[in-house]
Amino acid sequence: MAKIVTDVVCPFCGTLCDDLEVALDDSGEKILEVYNACAIGATKFLHSQAEDRLTRPRMKQEDGSWKDVTYDEAVEYTAKMLVDAKKPLMYGWSSTSCSAQSIGSELGEEVGACMDNTATVCHGSTLIAVQDVGVPSATLGEIANRADRVVFWGCNPAHAHPRHMSRYSIFPRGFFTGKGSKSRKMVVVDPRKTDTAKMADIHLQLEQGRDYELLSAIRIAIRGEKLPETVAGIPAKTIKEVADTLKSGRFSVIFFGMGVTHSLGKNHNIDIAIAVTRDLNDYTKAAIIPMRGHYNVTGSGQVWGWQFGYPFCLDLSRGFPRYNPGDSSSNDLLIRDEVDAVFTLGSDPGAHFPVGSVKKIAQLPSVCIDPHITPTSAVSKLHVPVAFVGVEVGGCAYRMDNVPIETRKVVEPPEGMLTDEEFLAKVLDRVKKIKGVA
Amino acid sequence: MAKITLTATKTPELRLEAENISPDIFAGKSVAEIAQLHVFVGKESQKLGDYFEVAGESGSTAANTTIVINGDVSRVKYIGMKMTDGEVIINGDADMYVGAWMSGGKITANGSVDAFSGLGMTGGELTVKGNAGNYLGAAYRGDWRGMQGGIIRVSGNAGSDIGTFMRGGTIIIGGNVDVHVGTHMEGGTIIVKGDAKSRVGGQMVKGEIYVFGDIEVMMPGFQYRKDVDIEVDGTEGSFALYEGDIGERHGKKKGETIYGQLYMKY
Numbered sequence: 144m145a146k147i148v149t150d151v152v153c154p155f156c157g158t159l160c161d162d163l164e165v166a167l168d169d170s171g172e173k174i175l176e177v178y179n180a181c182a183i184g185a186t187k188f189l190h191s192q193a194e195d196r197l198t199r200p201r202m203k204q205e206d207g208s209w210k211d212v213t214y215d216e217a218v219e220y221t222a223k224m225l226v227d228a229k230k231p232l233m234y235g236w237s238s239t240s241c242s243a244q245s246i247g248s249e250l251g252e253e254v255g256a257c258m259d260n261t262a263t264v265c266h267g268s269t270l271i272a273v274q275d276v277g278v279p280s281a282t283l284g285e286i287a288n289r290a291d292r293v294v295f296w297g298c299n300p301a302h303a304h305p306r307h308m309s310r311y312s313i314f315p316r317g318f319f320t321g322k323g324s325k326s327r328k329m330v331v332v333d334p335r336k337t338d339t340a341k342m343a344d345i346h347l348q349l350e351q352g353r354d355y356e357l358l359s360a361i362r363i364a365i366r367g368e369k370l371p372e373t374v375a376g377i378p379a380k381t382i383k384e385v386a387d388t389l390k391s392g393r394f395s396v397i398f399f400g401m402g403v404t405h406s407l408g409k410n411h412n413i414d415i416a417i418a419v420t421r422d423l424n425d426y427t428k429a430a431i432i433p434m435r436g437h438y439n440v441t442g443s444g445q446v447w448g449w450q451f452g453y454p455f456c457l458d459l460s461r462g463f464p465r466y467n468p469g470d471s472s473s474n475d476l477l478i479r480d481e482v483d484a485v486f487t488l489g490s491d492p493g494a495h496f497p498v499g500s501v502k503k504i505a506q507l508p509s510v511c512i513d514p515h516i517t518p519t520s521a522v523s524k525l526h527v528p529v530a531f532v533g534v535e536v537g538g539c540a541y542r543m544d545n546v547p548i549e550t551r552k553v554v555e556p557p558e559g560m561l562t563d564e565e566f567l568a569k570v571l572d573r574v575k576k577i578k579g580v581a
Numbered sequence: 582m583a584k585i586t587l588t589a590t591k592t593p594e595l596r597l598e599a600e601n602i603s604p605d606i607f608a609g610k611s612v613a614e615i616a617q618l619h620v621f622v623g624k625e626s627q628k629l630g631d632y633f634e635v636a637g638e639s640g641s642t643a644a645n646t647t648i649v650i651n652g653d654v655s656r657v658k659y660i661g662m663k664m665t666d667g668e669v670i671i672n673g674d675a676d677m678y679v680g681a682w683m684s685g686g687k688i689t690a691n692g693s694v695d696a697f698s699g700l701g702m703t704g705g706e707l708t709v710k711g712n713a714g715n716y717l718g719a720a721y722r723g724d725w726r727g728m729q730g731g732i733i734r735v736s737g738n739a740g741s742d743i744g745t746f747m748r749g750g751t752i753i754i755g756g757n758v759d760v761h762v763g764t765h766m767e768g769g770t771i772i773v774k775g776d777a778k779s780r781v782g783g784q785m786v787k788g789e790i791y792v793f794g795d796i797e798v799m800m801p802g803f804q805y806r807k808d809v810d811i812e813v814d815g816t817e818g819s820f821a822l823y824e825g826d827i828g829e830r831h832g833k834k835k836g837e838t839i840y841g842q843l844y845m846k847y
């Protein structure tokens with residue numbers, strides 16, 4: 144009889160589904176199956192069981208081959224690298240728990256690091272816009288129960304957040320949305336005909352890179368002012384229709400993704416989308432929510448927010464927090480030769496950064512903390528595998544709507560493996576000893 | 582006017598943070614004292630004298646102190662930051678934040694400057710003979726006050742996001758500019774003698790923008806009002822006046838709604 148663990152939280156994407164069920168074998172050590180999860184979520188659980196999984200740290204040798212080292216040796220190398228560097232970059236922090244992020248902050252402060260999370264290449268621009276103009280938001284629970292006008296702007300949940308529409312935004316029958324998708328009007332804004340766009344009541348297939356102009360046009364339409372014949376390739380009539388649809392709803396929500404946060408204009412696109420949301424609140428209730436990617440990138444912004452006052456792109460080198468994306472952002476730091484060591488935990492810049500940045504990581508002293516073998520671990524000097532957060536150790540994570548959820552431990556990690564938190568604590572301890580402060 | 586000459590002797594390995602290079606800080610100090618001032622490389626505090634040869638004499642106040650910088654300072658940040666008076670002459674390219682938050686005095690960069698120069702500036706003159714980077718005269722992150730006074734004159738091109746949240750003062754660009762000019766502008770004047778890309782005056786509330794060349798894509802929120810013959814920075818010409826950004830909130834004066842004004846040269 145397989146043992147079923149219920150109410151498991153999925154540590155993959157920002158939807159943070161909390162209704163998973165995991166079947167274990169009789170010993171309770173092996174995951175047999177994952178129920179309720181989407182394909183990517185289930186794969187994450189099953190991946191932790193891979194036969195060829197690394198269980199010990201390894202150092203890159205002169206000839207490019209890897210040599211196994213102990214965790215103590217890994218701690219020593221990492222601590223020394225961080226203390227010796229004039230300006231180390233500590234990047235990642237999106238696929239780990241809030242308590243690990245918190246110890247990481249303490250470590251970053253101790254060594255005067257530049258700390259950045261994956262928002263720097265996804266929703267960082269959203270955070271800048273929120274800082275500029277504020278944000279009218281809501282929780283996904285409110286959306287499921289109330290939203291009858293749903294906009295997906297520059298995002299494709301059908302592929303990136305597969306259960307978002309079924310759990311929260313389109314299909315659920317909520318308290319005031321009893322007919323599920325029939326009680327909702329769905330608008331998708333995307334230059335491509337994505338699988339999400341195919342489901343929409345209205346698909347605005349705008350010209351690439353003209354989001355700012357189209358959002359501005361919607362504001363003009365909401366105010367009932369005169370519009371040019373077409374904006375961003377969309378006829379004025381259609382823009383008015385969308386504005387009327389949103390105004391006539393009882394609760395409108397705009398979900399947006401990297402199609403607008405990292406296309407032309409970046410933070411300005413979000414700034415004006417927030418302005419549209421604010422304008423709509425003159426007529427009805429409206430909210431806007433970013434489709435955050437990694438399951439705890441939101442938490443990393445929260446933790447740094449309350450510890451340092453800024454959610455990403457932190458420069459702690461001078462002993463006080465400074466923040467200015469464009470200057471203190473990972474890629475700018477790497478490309479402009481501003482950092483002299485790279486520490487990565489809980490994300491994979493090797494796969495997502497421009498090649499110029501990745502080359503810099505390869506040239507500098509570097510450590511990658513990750514349970515998987517990734518492009519980042521491949522270019523780093525030291526690779527430290529750790530336990531899977533949300534599978535082999537619990538910990539708090541923030542959903543994309545800023546709701547904190549405690550993830551669950553389902554199985555034990557392989558014998559003798561450290562968690563992120565344990566590894567960071569050991570490095571912090573060692574750093575304090577080297578600096579003579581403990 | 583007393584003159585201090587800084588000659589760069591060494592290229593910093595990372596970038597140098599040198600907010601002490603300012604007439605306000607140099608005034609009343611001897612050459613030896615100036616060489617002792619701190620500069621930062623990451624978390625390491627070093628001496629200005631480690632990177633520059635310091636010569637000449639400083640004045641008794643910022644007002645009568647001129648700083649001339651020779652050699653390569655393209656990796657030196659914060660030159661003239663927060664200066665209130667006096668003069669800085671940079672004979673080459675400089676890194677980010679040149680003249681950021683300056684309130685008086687004069688900076689002349691004979692080369693180019695990088696991003697965030699003239700950030701939140703409230704007075705004084707910043708002249709750039711080369712090009713300027715992004716966020717020229719803009720607001721610091723999260724601040725709603727961009728440039729509020731003074732004048733920035735760039736002979737070459739400028740990057741994106743110039744004059745974001747600008748509330749006063751004048752920015753004159755001799756060449757072309759990238760996207761987002763005067764976003765959220767609430768006052769002041771921006772003159773672009775070359776071409777602009779898209780998003781000129783987006784979410785603009787008040788103030789004036791003049792574009793002599795083309796705007797690749799006009800914001801939908803600007804409406805044509807009339808033609809006017811005016812003189813702009815010494816050039817007389819006919820301009821088409823547009824008002825906007827219609828989608829944004831706008832105040833009223835004597836019952837009339839005030840809009841941002843965008844002039845396009847014929």
Ligand code: SF4
Binds near residue numbers: 156
């Ligand atoms: S939608 Fe996201 S959180 Fe939910 S099961 Fe799939 S990957 Fe996991």
